[in-house]
Amino acid sequence: MANIQSLDPNASPLSYYGWELRRHREALGLKQGQLGSLMYCTGSLIGQIETTKKVPTRDFSERADVALKTDGTFSRLIGLVLHSQLPSWFQPYAQMEACAEYISTYQAQVVYGLLQTPEYARAVLATGRPADLEALVSARMERQRILEREKPPLACVVLDEAVLRRPIGGRDVMRGQLQRLLDASDHRWMQIQVLPFGVGEHASLDGSFTSMRFEDDPDIVYTEDIVSGHATASPDTVREAALRYANLQAAALSVEDSAALIDRVMKECYGDPS
DSSP, rough: OGGGGGOOOTSOOOHHHHHHHHHHHOOOOOOOOHHHHHHHHHHHHHHHHTTTOOOOHHHHHHHHHHHHHHHHHHHHHHHHHHHSOOOOOOHHHHHHHHHOOOEEEEESSSOOOOOOOHHHHHHHHHOOOOOOHHHHHHHHHHHHHGGGGGSSEEEEEEEEEEHHHSTTHEEEEEHHHHHHHHHHHHHEEEEEEEEEEGGOSSTTTTEEEEEEEEEOOOOOOEEOOOOEEEEEOHHHHHHHHHHHHHHHHHHHHOOHHHHHHHHHHHHHHHHOOO
16 A cells, blocks of 8 residues: 555645645544544545545545544545546536536536436446546535535526436436425525427527626636537627527426426336335
8 A cells, every 4th residue: 555655745635635634643643543433434444545545525524624623624625625536627617617606507418417416426427437436426516515605606407308307327316316406496596497398499409508607707608528528708609508598498397387397207207205
């Protein structure tokens, strides 16, 4: 096993996290197993995180702060660590998303990332056969923390009906995911609409896209292809995206009718837990 002292704490956020974890542990004279007992985990996990063999979670970080009395050090570091686990091409988008005041998105295939449950995200991300699936799931959940702010971004989401009916992860996962959409639709800063199959051809048959508005920076339109993402502030593209989104919203069901459809699909397709 690699020695943490041979790691450069400046090499990456993950290396710095592991270096700091060992430094604080040794300062208290604790062995890995002893710290694990205090944190209700194994000493092996402590060692894996200290040597960057495993990516820590937010829950681990919060427990580390309590056990090591570090006044929130690891809870602050974990955001940087998980951001660094995102694909390099996606990291600029995540940074912009975190700064946006208004987000509008049309999703044709899967639930919008900020609204995915951990189980649904795991099933979606697994299709890419990543080296560390759990790190990607944790990073996606970390992105969702922007919705927990005192002043979260205003978000308008249009989902194709296919998103509701595609059984990603199985019945239990889909039931939980659709319930998550229903719960989110109750928040005043979130508007969720469904574009029903009956619409037929529509303004974005080309695929999904997301627009973001900022307080001081130009609007951005973001799209993805099979291997990467593309962001542009081109005024022509921004105007075209705004027109397409307005047409999608007009063709979609109302917020109330969308919630009723989500509820009906959840019960008819994935079983009513009651």
